[in-house]
Amino acid sequence: MLSDKVQAALNEQINMELTSWYNYLAMSAFCEHRNFRGCAQWLRMQSDEELGHAMKLYNFMQVRHCPVVLSAIASPVTQYESIPAVFKLALAQEEKVSASINALYELALNEKAFAEVVELQWFISEQVEEERTARAIVAKFELIKDDPSALLDMDRELGERRPEPEPGGAA
Numbered sequence: 001m002l003s004d005k006v007q008a009a010l011n012e013q014i015n016m017e018l019t020s021w022y023n024y025l026a027m028s029a030f031c032e033h034r035n036f037r038g039c040a041q042w043l044r045m046q047s048d049e050e051l052g053h054a055m056k057l058y059n060f061m062q063v064r065h066c067p068v069v070l071s072a073i074a075s076p077v078t079q080y081e082s083i084p085a086v087f088k089l090a091l092a093q094e095e096k097v098s099a100s101i102n103a104l105y106e107l108a109l110n111e112k113a114f115a116e117v118v119e120l121q122w123f124i125s126e127q128v129e130e131e132r133t134a135r136a137i138v139a140k141f142e143l144i145k146d147d148p149s150a151l152l153d154m155d156r157e158l159g160e161r162r163p164e165p166e167p168g169g170a171a
């Protein structure tokens with residue numbers, strides 16, 4: 001049986017993934033409203049991915065016969081300084097999630113929750129990719145600054161994102 005500490009931390013991680021889902025959705029709505037449809041599309045797909053992460057943990061907890069306890073999701077920020085500022089916040093969010101996953105992994109190791117350690121390895125690799133992608137987008141926006149034609153190109157580029165397969169699929 002999983003320790004209470006590990007159970008609580010897994011439930012908190014589900015909440016964090018759902019918070020990311022909600023934040024990305026709010027970011028997408030902000031971009032859409034300003035006619036940056038490519039940015040909106042990219043962020044909406046990112047929000048879908050976060051829901052996938054939450055569900056991957058949710059399914060895993062059920063397989064492990066561990067009670068899922070859902071809690072309130074905090075309201076997202078809905079006003080941002082600019083489109084580039086949205087992506088800066090996205091990067092900060094990913095860094096926060098990575099720190100949380102790392103702490104969860106350390107806890108699982110200390111508690112000898114080996115199945116959880118294996119499951120969390122997927123999340124550690126995923127965070128490496130998520131941070132890398134967000135960092136690259138932030139760097140491009142920094143180069144672009146206020147150049148309108150480059151901003152439009154960037155919007156088009158982000159709009160080319162297509163959905164990735166569901167992580168782990170159904171339980």
Ligand SMILES: [Fe+2]
Pocket residue numbers: 017020049050053097
């Ligand atoms: Fe995530």
Ligand SMILES: [Fe+2]
Pocket residue numbers: 020050094097130
């Ligand atoms: Fe993420």
